[in-house]
Amino acid sequence: MMIRIGKENLQSEFVKLVERISGEKLANCYQCGNCTGGCPVSYAMDYGPQEIIRLLQLGQEETVKNANSMWICVGCLQCYQRCPKSVSAANILEALRLLTLRKGEDHDNIKDLPFQFLKEAPQQAIICGFRKLVA
Ligand code: SF4
Ligand code: SF4
The missing domain is CATH 1.10.1060.10 (Alpha-helical ferredoxin)
Incomplete structure:
Protein backbone atom coordinates (compact mmCIF):
# COMPACT_ATOMS: atom_id res chain seq x y z
CA MET A 1 0.00 0.00 0.00
CA GLY A 104 16.35 23.68 28.34
CA GLU A 105 16.47 19.93 27.93
CA ASP A 106 20.15 19.02 28.00
CA HIS A 107 21.08 15.71 26.45
CA ASP A 108 24.08 15.32 28.73
CA ASN A 109 24.58 16.54 32.24
CA ILE A 110 28.11 17.83 32.67
CA LYS A 111 28.33 16.81 36.32
CA ASP A 112 27.51 13.20 35.37
CA LEU A 113 30.50 12.85 33.05
CA PRO A 114 33.16 10.55 34.52
CA PHE A 115 36.23 12.41 35.83
CA GLN A 116 38.54 10.05 33.97
CA PHE A 117 36.81 10.91 30.70
CA LEU A 118 37.17 14.65 31.36
CA LYS A 119 40.83 14.11 32.20
CA GLU A 120 41.67 12.10 29.10
CA ALA A 121 39.36 13.29 26.30
CA PRO A 122 40.80 15.90 23.91
CA GLN A 123 39.68 19.43 24.83
CA GLN A 124 38.23 19.91 21.34
CA ALA A 125 36.00 16.87 21.82
CA ILE A 126 34.75 18.13 25.16
CA ILE A 127 34.01 21.66 23.88
CA CYS A 128 32.41 20.30 20.70
CA GLY A 129 30.28 17.91 22.78
CA PHE A 130 29.15 20.68 25.12
CA ARG A 131 28.15 22.90 22.21
CA LYS A 132 26.12 20.10 20.70
CA LEU A 133 24.64 18.37 23.73
CA VAL A 134 24.16 21.07 26.36
CA ALA A 135 21.93 24.16 26.23
S1 SF4 B 1 17.65 13.36 2.06
FE1 SF4 B 1 18.51 11.29 1.85
S2 SF4 B 1 16.82 9.98 1.24
FE2 SF4 B 1 16.19 12.13 0.90
S3 SF4 B 1 16.65 12.53 -1.24
FE3 SF4 B 1 18.42 13.20 -0.02
S4 SF4 B 1 19.83 11.42 0.05
FE4 SF4 B 1 17.80 10.69 -0.68
S1 SF4 C 1 23.48 12.43 9.48
FE1 SF4 C 1 24.77 13.41 7.95
S2 SF4 C 1 26.00 14.92 9.08
FE2 SF4 C 1 25.11 13.50 10.57
S3 SF4 C 1 26.73 11.96 10.86
FE3 SF4 C 1 25.32 11.17 9.29
S4 SF4 C 1 26.24 11.80 7.35
FE4 SF4 C 1 27.22 13.00 8.95
Whole structure:
Protein backbone atom coordinates (compact mmCIF):
# COMPACT_ATOMS: atom_id res chain seq x y z
CA MET A 1 0.00 0.00 0.00
CA MET A 2 1.33 3.41 -0.93
CA ILE A 3 1.75 5.83 2.00
CA ARG A 4 0.88 9.39 1.06
CA ILE A 5 2.32 12.44 2.76
CA GLY A 6 -0.65 14.20 4.31
CA LYS A 7 -0.79 17.96 3.89
CA GLU A 8 -1.69 18.25 7.56
CA ASN A 9 1.53 16.46 8.51
CA LEU A 10 3.73 18.78 6.49
CA GLN A 11 1.96 21.74 8.05
CA SER A 12 2.20 20.65 11.69
CA GLU A 13 3.75 23.27 13.94
CA PHE A 14 6.68 21.02 14.77
CA VAL A 15 7.47 20.28 11.14
CA LYS A 16 7.14 23.96 10.27
CA LEU A 17 9.66 24.80 12.98
CA VAL A 18 12.07 22.12 11.79
CA GLU A 19 11.80 23.48 8.24
CA ARG A 20 12.22 27.08 9.35
CA ILE A 21 15.28 26.41 11.53
CA SER A 22 16.95 23.99 9.13
CA GLY A 23 16.13 25.91 5.96
CA GLU A 24 15.19 22.58 4.35
CA LYS A 25 11.97 21.48 2.64
CA LEU A 26 11.14 17.99 3.86
CA ALA A 27 8.99 17.27 0.82
CA ASN A 28 12.08 17.58 -1.40
CA CYS A 29 13.36 14.25 -0.06
CA TYR A 30 12.29 11.35 -2.25
CA GLN A 31 13.71 8.66 0.02
CA CYS A 32 16.54 7.33 -2.11
CA GLY A 33 18.54 6.42 1.00
CA ASN A 34 21.89 7.84 -0.15
CA CYS A 35 22.22 9.87 3.05
CA THR A 36 21.87 6.90 5.36
CA GLY A 37 24.05 4.80 3.06
CA GLY A 38 26.94 7.25 3.49
CA CYS A 39 26.43 8.21 7.10
CA PRO A 40 29.37 6.93 9.16
CA VAL A 41 27.31 6.66 12.34
CA SER A 42 23.90 5.53 11.11
CA TYR A 43 24.63 2.06 12.54
CA ALA A 44 24.34 3.59 16.01
CA MET A 45 21.19 5.61 15.31
CA ASP A 46 17.67 4.46 16.16
CA TYR A 47 16.70 5.80 12.74
CA GLY A 48 19.10 6.85 9.99
CA PRO A 49 18.80 10.32 8.40
CA GLN A 50 16.55 9.05 5.60
CA GLU A 51 14.17 7.52 8.12
CA ILE A 52 14.15 10.63 10.29
CA ILE A 53 13.09 12.68 7.28
CA ARG A 54 10.40 10.14 6.40
CA LEU A 55 9.08 10.14 9.95
CA LEU A 56 8.88 13.93 9.85
CA GLN A 57 7.09 13.78 6.49
CA LEU A 58 4.57 11.48 8.13
CA GLY A 59 4.19 13.71 11.18
CA GLN A 60 5.68 11.17 13.60
CA GLU A 61 6.90 13.90 15.91
CA GLU A 62 7.20 11.89 19.12
CA THR A 63 9.13 9.07 17.46
CA VAL A 64 11.60 11.59 16.05
CA LYS A 65 11.96 13.42 19.37
CA ASN A 66 12.60 10.19 21.27
CA ALA A 67 15.12 8.79 18.77
CA ASN A 68 18.82 9.13 19.55
CA SER A 69 19.64 10.05 15.93
CA MET A 70 20.00 13.81 16.43
CA TRP A 71 22.48 13.27 19.25
CA ILE A 72 24.53 10.66 17.41
CA CYS A 73 25.00 12.77 14.24
CA VAL A 74 28.54 14.16 14.10
CA GLY A 75 27.76 16.85 11.53
CA CYS A 76 30.17 15.52 8.90
CA LEU A 77 27.83 16.58 6.02
CA GLN A 78 28.35 13.32 4.13
CA CYS A 79 24.56 13.06 3.84
CA TYR A 80 24.30 16.47 2.17
CA GLN A 81 27.22 15.65 -0.12
CA ARG A 82 25.46 12.52 -1.37
CA CYS A 83 21.92 13.84 -1.66
CA PRO A 84 20.71 14.15 -5.27
CA LYS A 85 18.02 16.59 -4.10
CA SER A 86 20.38 18.86 -2.13
CA VAL A 87 18.55 18.15 1.10
CA SER A 88 20.77 18.47 4.16
CA ALA A 89 19.81 15.87 6.75
CA ALA A 90 22.58 17.39 8.85
CA ASN A 91 20.67 20.69 8.99
CA ILE A 92 17.48 18.85 9.87
CA LEU A 93 19.15 16.93 12.71
CA GLU A 94 20.74 20.17 13.93
CA ALA A 95 17.29 21.81 13.95
CA LEU A 96 15.96 18.92 16.03
CA ARG A 97 18.82 19.35 18.51
CA LEU A 98 18.21 23.09 18.74
CA LEU A 99 14.49 22.63 19.34
CA THR A 100 15.25 20.34 22.27
CA LEU A 101 18.07 22.41 23.74
CA ARG A 102 16.03 25.62 23.49
CA LYS A 103 13.52 24.04 25.83
CA GLY A 104 16.35 23.68 28.34
CA GLU A 105 16.47 19.93 27.93
CA ASP A 106 20.15 19.02 28.00
CA HIS A 107 21.08 15.71 26.45
CA ASP A 108 24.08 15.32 28.73
CA ASN A 109 24.58 16.54 32.24
CA ILE A 110 28.11 17.83 32.67
CA LYS A 111 28.33 16.81 36.32
CA ASP A 112 27.51 13.20 35.37
CA LEU A 113 30.50 12.85 33.05
CA PRO A 114 33.16 10.55 34.52
CA PHE A 115 36.23 12.41 35.83
CA GLN A 116 38.54 10.05 33.97
CA PHE A 117 36.81 10.91 30.70
CA LEU A 118 37.17 14.65 31.36
CA LYS A 119 40.83 14.11 32.20
CA GLU A 120 41.67 12.10 29.10
CA ALA A 121 39.36 13.29 26.30
CA PRO A 122 40.80 15.90 23.91
CA GLN A 123 39.68 19.43 24.83
CA GLN A 124 38.23 19.91 21.34
CA ALA A 125 36.00 16.87 21.82
CA ILE A 126 34.75 18.13 25.16
CA ILE A 127 34.01 21.66 23.88
CA CYS A 128 32.41 20.30 20.70
CA GLY A 129 30.28 17.91 22.78
CA PHE A 130 29.15 20.68 25.12
CA ARG A 131 28.15 22.90 22.21
CA LYS A 132 26.12 20.10 20.70
CA LEU A 133 24.64 18.37 23.73
CA VAL A 134 24.16 21.07 26.36
CA ALA A 135 21.93 24.16 26.23
S1 SF4 B 1 19.83 11.42 0.05
FE1 SF4 B 1 18.42 13.20 -0.02
S2 SF4 B 1 16.65 12.53 -1.24
FE2 SF4 B 1 17.80 10.69 -0.68
S3 SF4 B 1 16.82 9.98 1.24
FE3 SF4 B 1 18.51 11.29 1.85
S4 SF4 B 1 17.65 13.36 2.06
FE4 SF4 B 1 16.19 12.13 0.90
S1 SF4 C 1 26.00 14.92 9.08
FE1 SF4 C 1 25.11 13.50 10.57
S2 SF4 C 1 23.48 12.43 9.48
FE2 SF4 C 1 24.77 13.41 7.95
S3 SF4 C 1 26.24 11.80 7.35
FE3 SF4 C 1 27.22 13.00 8.95
S4 SF4 C 1 26.73 11.96 10.86
FE4 SF4 C 1 25.32 11.17 9.29
